[in-house]
Amino acid sequence: MELRFLGGAGEVGRSAILVNESLLLDYGMQPATQPQFPVGSIEPEAIVVSHGHLDHVGTIPALLSGDRRPPIHWTPPTRALALTLARDTLKLHGGTYGCPFTETEIARVTQVSQTHGYRESFEAAGHEVTFFDAGHIPGSAHVLIDDGETRLLYTGDFHTDDQRIVAGSTARPDADVLLCESTYSDVEHEARSVVEERFVESVRTTLWEGGTVVVPAFAIGRTQEMLMICEAYDLPCYVDGMGTHVIDIFQDHPAFVRNADALGRAVSHARFVDGRDGQRERIADKNTVIVTTSGMLSGGPAMTYVPAIRDRPVNKIAMTGYQVDGTPGRDLIETGSAEIDGRVMPVAAQVEQYDFSAHADRDGLLSLLEQYRDAEVLINHGDRCSVFAAELADDGFDATAPENGDRIEVDG
Known part of the structure; x- marks a missing residue:
């Protein structure tokens, strides 16, 4: 061969x-x-x-x-x-x-x-x-x-x-x-249960303090995983971006999902965003979790949410995936600033990274x-x-x- x-x-x-x-x-x-x-x-x-x-x-x-x-x-x-x-x-x-x-x-x-x-x-x-x-x-x-x-x-x-x-x-x-x-x-990943618990504790703290949590997530796999975690721990959440269409794909093929009922509960628990009439700007002011593409801050609705919440230290950006060198997500983690829509923006909100690989x-x-x-x-x-x-x-x-x-x- x-x-x-x-x-x-x-x-x-x-x-x-x-x-x-x-x-x-x-x-x-x-x-x-x-x-x-x-x-x-x-x-x-x-x-x-x-x-x-x-x-x-x-x-x-x-x-x-x-x-x-x-x-x-x-x-x-x-x-x-x-x-x-x-x-x-x-x-x-x-x-x-x-x-x-x-x-x-x-x-x-x-x-x-x-x-x-x-x-x-x-x-x-x-x-x-x-x-x-x-x-x-x-x-x-x-x-x-x-x-x-x-x-x-x-x-x-x-x-x-x-x-x-x-x-x-x-x-x-x-x-x-x-x-x-x-x-x-x-790399040795931490146990998924440990990562989940740390993520949930951090999100709950921010919500209790009155902040907003933006969770940039890859559309395929990661968005759905984060929604299932939010449902399991009863965290209020919105979902935005291509990941919403991918949810439909996964629900159309339940045999390829570990627990189709759990995915269905997560979908029912989340609120879906269509982006019309300033909806994203209003949601960014809410005391909630927003799961959105893109996972590396290189496009998608994250381009609206991150600038909207970046000025308040009580807010949080929780990165959930690997950040390729040179991407805005990587820059944000390493420098506290990121280029969003052609403009370098300092971020006062807390930035955390979680290994949900x-x-x-x-x-x-x-x-x-x-x-x-x-x-x-x-x-x-x-x-x-x-x-x-x-x-x-x-x-x-x-x-x-x-x-x-x-x-x-x-x-x-």
Whole structure:
């Protein structure tokens, strides 16, 4: 089996791996001021997608330009999320940085889409493919690929611990080669229960003091997780941004959610914002929690809420996810100021950060890897892939870290 790395090797973002020059695994983008896309020109016979985050699906429609119509295989939630992200990307950036697809290509996605559940094997470009629950977000999958000689397990993004929205990954199918993400290979997450309790105590204190809490959250997975926490602890909350549409997607696919009833209670508990007639400005003055996109303060309704609450020290901004270097969210945490809508704003409100990651930490990665000691291990999707691969090699693994552009032969 030959693997060609087009993106996501030695980096987080634009994941794309071509198997045997015919089957493409993921095709994402790395969002930034100047977005990055997978390298090389390809025409795959079929596409298999691990999950619906921008860095794994963001460039998929571009594969359907011209006369190309390769089938796209994914779980039902991933299909819906990919279409939502594609339309949002086109809306936000279609005329600014040369978005690599148009509405025509997005429409074609629905024509070639083929959805599959977990543990339901199917054929794609001459390979047998099976999805297993990866415990990252609803619909996320480990992807097992068998070409008749070699069995490759592509982990995609995964988590081994339970979240409220999804249960942790437990599937460990036999494989000759493991292609493993490594986002948090040098991090140990606190127990989720401990993080939740600290978050809730902090929010309750702010509400008791008369303040407003803005919770910037990723639209897919994190927004729904935070709403479920607010409901569980009876914290009053509003929800705004793309995450409101993603809630509908998850409720349309209850089999891919850990507890659909709990999600339903969280939705009933929250108040939804449509942004009309100064609604956001009025809500920003309320003694409440506001869960809103974007999670890194790079756009979305957060651009209204943060400036509205920034002047009062009693208010709070609770960051819930990783902040990429150079984003306003990262700047806010490190400097106490952030560039919002082109203006650098000092923030007097309290700023806190909580680790609600949907990725496995170092212990989680090692617990999965331990099941594949006899396999060839390839490390990708991380900022320290080579270092982590060397650590694994020192521990007896046959582990390496490919680079973008590499072609690697692996055997069964």
